[in-house]
Amino acid sequence: MKVNVKNIKGEDTGKSVELIDDIYAIEPNDHAVYLDVKQYLANQRQGTHKAKERAEIAGSTKKIKRQKGTGTARAGSMKSPIFRGGGRIFGPRVRDYGFKLNRKLKKLARKSALAYKAKDEKLTVLEGFNLDAPKTKSFLEILNALSLQNEKTLFVLEGANDNVFLSSRNIPNAKVVIADKINTYEIMNATHLVISEAAVEKIESMFNTKVAV
Incomplete structure (x- = not known):
């Protein structure tokens, strides 16, 4: 050509x-x-995205209510992902793409x-x-x-x-x-x-x- x-x-x-x-x-x-x-x-x-999971949240691990008799689900601490301010479920982690x-x-x-x-x-x-x-x-x-x-x-x-x-x-x-x-x-x-x-x-x-x- x-x-x-x-x-x-x-x-x-x-x-x-x-x-x-x-x-x-x-x-x-x-x-x-x-x-x-x-x-x-x-x-x-860059892959530098990161969200805090339950183990990385700063806060008390004190049990917030009694286990039985409340009519609601058990809750261990405020770090639980179901509470506001808790850890994120399956959040992004630092990784190489x-x-x-x-x-x-x-x-x-x-x-x-x-x-x-x-x-x-x-x-x-x-x-x-x-x-x-x-x-x-x-x-x-x-x-x-x-x-x-x-x-x-x-x-x-x-x-x-x-x-x-x-x-x-x-x-x-x-x-x-x-x-x-x-x-x-x-x-x-x-x-x-x-x-x-x-x-x-x-x-x-x-x-x-x-x-x-």
């Missing part, structure tokens, strides 16, 4: 890159994508997400670029040139670039990531995927796939 390379002005450079079929033209596996996204979202949860997935499945999920973007023609390959200084205005000009100002866009770079990262930080519908840090959730959450020319090769090497020449 050949894709034309554009520059930051939105113009064709006359160059093209070959997106290998082993990544961008596979049959997407929806279940793998679902599991990987589910794991990502689960890992974002994360779960494990096989590396092969996560790899398949990311490839499926990339394949979806290529299939929907929501993938742009951008010529390598750099910004002289961190300026939001400069990054907005790039988005406007690519006609992506109103779309949720994920930029994938080959390596860390502070100027580009800082320039995009104040734009709510744009995000910049490094190629080896991409994940299924961010790819699927973005409307459009913009990959730098050098990042294409890095992604292919990341999947241990021979780079097409």
Whole structure:
């Protein structure tokens, strides 16, 4: 699959890159994508919720009434969950929501997400670029040139670039990531995927796939 390379002005450079079929033209596996996204979202949860149970309530354990002859149920202490101020029954406890997935499945999920973007023609390959200084205005000009100002866009770079990262930080519908840090959730959450020319090769090497020449 050949894709034309554009520059930051939105113009064709006359160059093209070959997106290998082993990544961008596979049959997407929806279940793998679902599991990987589910794991990502689960890992974002803090799990620090906690409600006090009967044993953790501060208060007297004195028996509040005699056991028999009241016509009501037995009651041992005010800590009982049936009384106001008592412990909570089956309340939330501190827990970790994360779960494990096989590396092969996560790899398949990311490839499926990339394949979806290529299939929907929501993938742009951008010529390598750099910004002289961190300026939001400069990054907005790039988005406007690519006609992506109103779309949720994920930029994938080959390596860390502070100027580009800082320039995009104040734009709510744009995000910049490094190629080896991409994940299924961010790819699927973005409307459009913009990959730098050098990042294409890095992604292919990341999947241990021979780079097409």
